[in-house]
Amino acid sequence: MLALSIFSLVLVSIYACWTLIVRSSQVGQRATAKVQRQRVAVRTIEEALFCARSFAADLEHYSFVADNGDDAFLSFAANLPQSFPRSGKFGDFNVRRVTFELERAPDGGRQLVMRQYPVLMDIDQDEKDHPLVLARGVEKMKFEFWDARKAEWLDDWSQRNTNSLPPMIKVMLEFGDPDQRYNYSVPHDEVARIVRLPTITVPALWQSSNQPGGGGAGQQQMNTVKP
Template identity: 20%
Template sequence: MSRAALARARGMTLIEVMVAMAIITMMMVSVWSSFSATIRAMDATETIQDRHANIRNTVDRMAAEISGAYLSFNRPRAETRHFTLFEGRTNADGSNLSFSSFSHLRIRRDSNESDQTVIQYFLADDPEDSSRSHLYRRETKRLTGDLPEDLRRYAPAYVLCEDVESLELRYWDDQNQEWLDEWRTTANDAQPDRLPQRVEIKLGIEDPITNEVRYFVTQTTLPMQEKIDLEK
């Protein structure tokens, strides 16, 4: 038997085994790298989709609740407080809105609550991290007749949407055919007896990939334009 035939009969040499193992290892690393990149891309896509779904749900909920805003004539003649209101204001933190609505859900039959409520939206910093700001929502159990800045005494606020960079609300004045940055039914020199015909909602959200602020915009109409008189 020749030396070549004898070497083949003995099997692979140590160098050949090491080369084969190195090739297999490189192939496994390449496959694992591709698989890991795919998993990370899928996770990132799912996170972005969940984030966008949350934002869309937030905007849709705001639009639905604002469309249920109303004003009422029903209060004692000597009463100076406004139990029904639509107060859209603008300050250094952005827009905030407080409005009366029929949308409060009574969970218990004998609870001291009403289906009439005041809902409030505003932007504020995270109490534990001032670098983050969130969109908050507050809802009272009944009409209190208090100014928007005093509603915190009656109901806590919870986060409606996290990490919101800006909240901009505009109100369409059908009489003057213009968009307004504020709408105040509690001020005699503003709009004391009427609601805006439309409200534009604009949320600014930072894109997690580009770190640029993207805007989500929608409009809603307010069908209950006439003040309600429950005594008729």
């Protein structure tokens, strides 16, 4: 009887240790997946900004639009590489309008999504209805723009400088846990990056009517606000 009791205690101890190991592994996997999603989301925004393009002679198609708030978004034209997400869908149309936006997720949380389409075309219904979800559980997205003349960060760039790209952009994302969004004791992760844009808005005087971005006449009108 004593031997059976000791054996039972050993089995319980082994099971408890095994359960602890499994739970620790699950927590570690979730943490790793969360960090990976954050890295991919931030990296995608950075890569798109590195490829930003703007032409003063055709701001109808090459405008830079941003807005902070609950439904924050960032929209601009970019000459994207083939390695950029969903490039295969657009074939040789490398110059596309890219829009990053916070919107409500099907489960009630918030998610960061990306939509894109060629600059001389309208967004298709599939891209509008099924954007690429970069990250779930994104509680906040905010942008700040460097004003070289005032040597300060601005919260609103589009109303003051609609004819130029900012030299630098500070991107801030606040991530929560999608599975713990009602648990306010769970801390949020904040990620911030400063991206220096490698280009400027090309002045109209530098362009001729047959260059990219020049001569907007005859081109299909495109909605440059968020889709």
